[in-house]
Amino acid sequence: MAEDFTSLLIAVGVLLIPVILALPLRFWWMYRVGNEPEHVRYRRWVRQVLDAGEPLSVRRLELDHLAKGLPIEPSRQGRIEMDVLHPLKLPHFMLLPVLILSPVVGLIGAIVFVLLLPLILVAEWLLIDSGALAKIVSFVMRVMHWGIIGIHRLDTGVRDEDAMVEHMHRLPTTAFLGLFCYLIVSYMPLPTWLGISLTITLFLVLTSIIVIVKAASHGELVFADTSQRRMQPMERLVDDILAPVVGLGLLFLLSRQLFLTQIGASKSVFADPIWFAGIVIIVLYSAAAVAIMVEIWFFGLRSARVRMVFQNQIVEMHDPVLYAFTREHDKMELRPIRSLKEHLHFDGEASEELEPFDFEDMLRAPSTLQEGEDALPPSKPDFKIFRGV
Numbered sequence: 001m002a003e004d005f006t007s008l009l010i011a012v013g014v015l016l017i018p019v020i021l022a023l024p025l026r027f028w029w030m031y032r033v034g035n036e037p038e039h040v041r042y043r044r045w046v047r048q049v050l051d052a053g054e055p056l057s058v059r060r061l062e063l064d065h066l067a068k069g070l071p072i073e074p075s076r077q078g079r080i081e082m083d084v085l086h087p088l089k090l091p092h093f094m095l096l097p098v099l100i101l102s103p104v105v106g107l108i109g110a111i112v113f114v115l116l117l118p119l120i121l122v123a124e125w126l127l128i129d130s131g132a133l134a135k136i137v138s139f140v141m142r143v144m145h146w147g148i149i150g151i152h153r154l155d156t157g158v159r160d161e162d163a164m165v166e167h168m169h170r171l172p173t174t175a176f177l178g179l180f181c182y183l184i185v186s187y188m189p190l191p192t193w194l195g196i197s198l199t200i201t202l203f204l205v206l207t208s209i210i211v212i213v214k215a216a217s218h219g220e221l222v223f224a225d226t227s228q229r230r231m232q233p234m235e236r237l238v239d240d241i242l243a244p245v246v247g248l249g250l251l252f253l254l255s256r257q258l259f260l261t262q263i264g265a266s267k268s269v270f271a272d273p274i275w276f277a278g279i280v281i282i283v284l285y286s287a288a289a290v291a292i293m294v295e296i297w298f299f300g301l302r303s304a305r306v307r308m309v310f311q312n313q314i315v316e317m318h319d320p321v322l323y324a325f326t327r328e329h330d331k332m333e334l335r336p337i338r339s340l341k342e343h344l345h346f347d348g349e350a351s352e353e354l355e356p357f358d359f360e361d362m363l364r365a366p367s368t369l370q371e372g373e374d375a376l377p378p379s380k381p382d383f384k385i386f387r388g389v
């Protein structure tokens with residue numbers, strides 16, 4: 001009995017390795033982003049802009065002026081803004097040790113990724129090029145009685161945008177999905193080789209679909225449920241569905257397997273809790289390696305094309321309107337800007353031209369005067385110069 005309890009403690013320790021390795025990385029990232037008082041102040045200003053529902057591009061000059069007065073260098077200024085927009089938490093850093101263990105899990109991840117490539121292309125053709133995803137969205141809208149609109153994205157105009165932060169923010173979805181598929185299949189009474197094959201197949205199919213859906217929905221499109229008085233960004237719908245299912249499912253499946261090994265009810269190859277924990281770590285990091293490759297190849301090269309094709313299909317089918325959703329002193333306003341078709345035509349570049357500029361905006365705008373310097377009226381022009389005298 002004591003030996004079984006020791007094995008359980010060792011297994012739990014092995015499963016905690018990703019968390020232990022993630023802690024120093026998390027502290028390093030906090031230091032790199034900045035935790036000094038001036039960094040905290042700038043983060044608070046960025047948060048106030050986002051909470052007001054205004055894109056960073058609208059307050060770009062004001063934020064740059066504030067950062068220069070603190071002072072904060074542009075690179076750190078961009079990291080703070082990206083960290084507010086896409087916060088990296090402990091689960092994100094749990095996956096980074098895969099880069100250290102890449103010689104071990106890199107080969108497994110590369111093999112799985114090679115198998116995933118054609119499935120992603122097939123899913124892209126099926127869901128995007130054939131218009132199946134747009135038809136599915138229309139069907140969901142009819143069933144749920146939803147409308148669809150566009151909400152101005154808040155991350156436009158990020159200072160020195162660091163794409164790595166956005167890529168890292170998407171990693172857990174694919175990585176933990178791979179582990180979830182493995183744990184589900186491991187409970188089936190299948191031979192080892194068939195279980196591995198089914199795990200890889202399930203992971204490849206789900207990942208190829210999720211990758212296309214996340215890339216296509218990464219934009220301004222929002223479901224509007226007027227009867228329930230709520231709006232659901234399309235790009236967050238996948239995470240809102242998957243996160244609780246995969247997260248709670250992983251905790252339940254891991255706890256159940258460890259419990260079965262303790263009472264001797266597990267007759268599979270994973271009856272030993274230490275062996276089971278080691279396989280879990282290998283599967284997690286292998287799935288993380290696949291997720292990194294997907295981010296580099298697909299989201300780096302093809303996601304923009306998928307997003308534009310899908311959004312144009314939605315525009316042709318529903319012609320949604322782009323809105324600015326702002327808040328000031330707890331007063332919320334949903335103000336139409338223009339049609340989403342015009343917004344996509346201009347690629348979002350002219351969106352700021354339609355933003356109102358009132359007296360309060362003028363007061364908040366940075367001044368060229370130095371502190372203590374008096375504002376002087378403009379000098380009277382010398383008309384003799386114009387007359388040629």
